[in-house]
Amino acid sequence: MQEQRASDDRTDASIVEVDGEPIDLLALENQVCFALAVAARGVIGVYRPILEPLGLTHPQYLVMLALWQRSPRTVRDLGAALQLEPATLSPLLKRLEAQGYLTRQRSAKDERALDVDLTPTGRALREQALGIPPQVVDRLGMSLEELGSLRDRLGEVIDAVQRGER
Amino acid sequence: MQEQRASDDRTDASIVEVDGEPIDLLALENQVCFALAVAARGVIGVYRPILEPLGLTHPQYLVMLALWQRSPRTVRDLGAALQLEPATLSPLLKRLEAQGYLTRQRSAKDERALDVDLTPTGRALREQALGIPPQVVDRLGMSLEELGSLRDRLGEVIDAVQRGER
């Protein structure tokens, strides 16, 4: 005989009342972090086949977006924009350099810093990228209003996370 | 002389008018996928120090949540609940087994399947986990209403992603 712990216990401290409704604090489907992780993986999965013809992964695509907005810029600057550790960007940038999309060279002003700049090929890739956002929106089948409002709410979460960093 | 493409072109096909406002389709700050990726990494980062005393990573924590809800269950079943490939779960479950939180053994009914079950230690860990959601909510400083509504909206994105899979 085996006890069914989680379901048979008559008093479970993880069950909380909210508006008179019992909510299980540890239920997977109630976790914002779980919804966030699954949604992020899912949306990145939508980009995968779309980015494949360009030879880009999703993180690499984000780097290219950052460089199309401003370049050259340093690894640290890119990290600040993309919220990534330099240790994550370092090998990622090397792969993009190997692809021929960017160049990496020490800054003249500060030999510690590395200037990352687009090659003509990398700059030209932007034309191909113009078709990507519409494809993604179409594939998701959600309105621009919904997506925009979601983006704004995610921005609040990002702010909340950063507020607590010290 | 070097042309400043992204900023100087007078007609940039990535600029679109929405409600009379010019929106740059390729701007990093307009990408939902970027907000999603940063928010997910950020929130998981909030869990990191909280989960560290339990010896769990965030994906491992999600596996434990799933097992606390129902166990034993197979790798495939866990994968369906967590939206993860079996190839991702396989090494992850081995680490949790090495930690002493679960057992892995072939199912008696179907030798292909692997039954994953909690150890007494793994079951007992649930008591420690009860304090985690309140800590995270406190750390984020957002209301339960905000978080609940965000979770629901992420659920819509997850549904949208799955609708398109065939």
Place this chain on the structure above:
DNA sequence: TCACAATCATTAGTGTACTAATTATTAGCT
């Protein structure tokens, strides 16, 4: 029954993403 397809898990290979340690360069202080 028995070949063959389908299913389940694992392994191999690639690419993030983190922390901690290392190297190189610059900035600041006396």
Place this chain on the structure above:
DNA sequence: AGCTAATAATTAGTACACTAATGATTGTGA
């Protein structure tokens, strides 16, 4: 000027997360 602290990037090590290929078992149709 010269020592020291701070800063920038890289490397090493661990852990996801994916696709593709593999091995083992089960289900199915002629």
